[in-house]
Amino acid sequence: MTVPGDGEPPASLELTPAEWGMWQAFRNGSTHDLRSRNPLHDDPDGQHRWGPDRTVRARVLALLLLDGPAPQPGRVTALKLNGAYVTGTLDLAGGTVDPYVEMHGCRFEREILLPEARFTTLRLVGCRIPRLEGARLQTEGDLHLPRCTVPHGIRLTDAQIGTDLLLNQLTVERDRRGRSIVADGISVGQDLQAELIESHGELSLRGAQIGVSLSLRGSKLRNPHGRRALNAPQLTVERTLYLTAAGLSGSPFATGTTPPYGVVNTPGSGMRVQRFECVGGVRLDDGRFGDAVDFEQARFVMEADQELSMRRIQTPELRFLCERPHRGRVTLSGAKVVNLVDQASSWPGPGGLSMAGFGYECLIPRGRFPLAMRLEWVAAATPEYAPEPYEQLSNALRASGEDAHAREVLLAKQRRRRETLPVAGKLWGFLQDWTVAYGYRPGRAAVWMAFLWAAGALLFSRIEPPAISDEGAPHWDPWIYALDLLLPVINLGQDTSWRMTGFHQWASVVMILLGWVLATTVAAGASRLLRRN
DSSP: OOOOTTSOOOGGGOOOHHHHHHHHHHHHTOEEEOOOSOTTTTOTTSSOOOOGGGEEEHHHHHHHHHHOOOOOTTOOOEEEEESOEEESOEEOTTOEEOSEEEEESOEESSOEEOTTOEESOEEEESOBOSOEEOTTOEESSOEEOTTOEETTOEEOTTOEESSOEEOTTOEEOOOTTSEEEEOTTOEESSOEEOTTOEEESEEEOTTOEESSOEEOTTOEEEOTTSSEEEEOTTOEESSEEEOOOEEEOSGGGTTTOOOTTOOOOOOOTTOEEEOOEEESEEEOTTOEESSEEEOTTOEEEOOTTOEEEOTTOEEEEEEEOSOOOSSSEEEOTTOEEEEEEEOGGGSOOTTSEEOTTOBOSEEEESSOOOHHHHHHHHHHHOSSOOHHHHHHHHHHHHHTTOHHHHHHHHHHHHHHHHTTSOHHHHHHHHHHHHHHGGGTOHHHHHHHHHHHHHHHHHHHTTOOOOBSOSSSOOOOOHHHHHHHHHSSSOOOSSTTTBOOOHHHHHHHHHHHHHHHHHHHHHHHHHHHHHHHO
């Protein structure tokens, strides 16, 4: 329908007074305010009935936005509407909307259809919308839905948002398929802010691309009817993913109001903190995050078959500072990070952690996290023995200059491996551990050598055995003789020059065997050290 050239509405529309005022406000770019100024009566989610004085038809809105009148001289057309009740289905599918659109505190009778529509900027603030369909929606600027209530879900599959997508304090229920927000393949030029939202269903961001940061600070995601509350595999965030707490200052709520586009605060002193809470599984597999993934103060409530999955993610920093999940599983298999910032109280116990192939370069513990607890952390992730987590921990400790701790980790790895060996292997392992700690404590071999040398010298000092040959026999020295017995391969010329009998002969054999055992265990430890380096 084309409007007359003078900008007046077609007579066939039969505009109501509310619609006539909206038409004129659209032409001069001003705000058409239909609110009653009574907060209870103006609540889009309230029970109070909105009458004809606040009612506009969706078909009139569509006419204004898709084929509206020319602006008044010197003005720019814009739809700025407050407190309206929109009847019918607002269908803008496939259309191009050039005017700026901003609606505050409006109540929509039926769903909004925006598939493949094009906008400059679209802002729906504090509105009640039964459902929003926006697959392949495109905006040059922002898409704002703060403080809206959407009882039957939002669909933004493959949408392209030019700058920011703002969903702060949004309340959204699930659709017929159990999903609250479906934004698979969405592209956001700058930030996606979804702080303090309440999502009842699966929030799906599969393959989404975020140009700056993705923030879910203080949000509550609940999906008791499905497997996951957040499903975001192959998510790309150029900077940081925040699943953290949000600070709520007292002042915005003192009058019962909130800032125009919701609360966006980082916790600070004097603020009430609302933690991010997720009831259901989380899937971030194969994600790429340019700066960090931050879980500080987050709370995950999962069933036994659910998991916080971060398989193969890549990020410079993982801040695992959440509350310990009491059920479910945390999976980091194949993940690659540079800095692992964590605390001992955040990690689940045995059976609740999997990190095969998890690589990190630097450990940055928050609070007390001694080596013994680190080893428990690795053991919790390996119900069956696997060498890789121990070697990864050792490498990270060595990179930070903690060589002694790195050796302790490798020693713990050998002790854990020993549990998987047959009886003969276990006995040999116990012998290596008892004598030289698998070569990771070389000083212990020197102590054993000194003890056996002294014991042998004292034993042989009480006798003077006959020489095997009268020609060229060296001077008898029990200290050199005992040392010659203990040192394999090296020949000091004593052990082949004297004839031992009886008890002393057996003592010589025992010392030779002990010397070989010490030498073999030291060589095995040295071989492990060389392979490690």
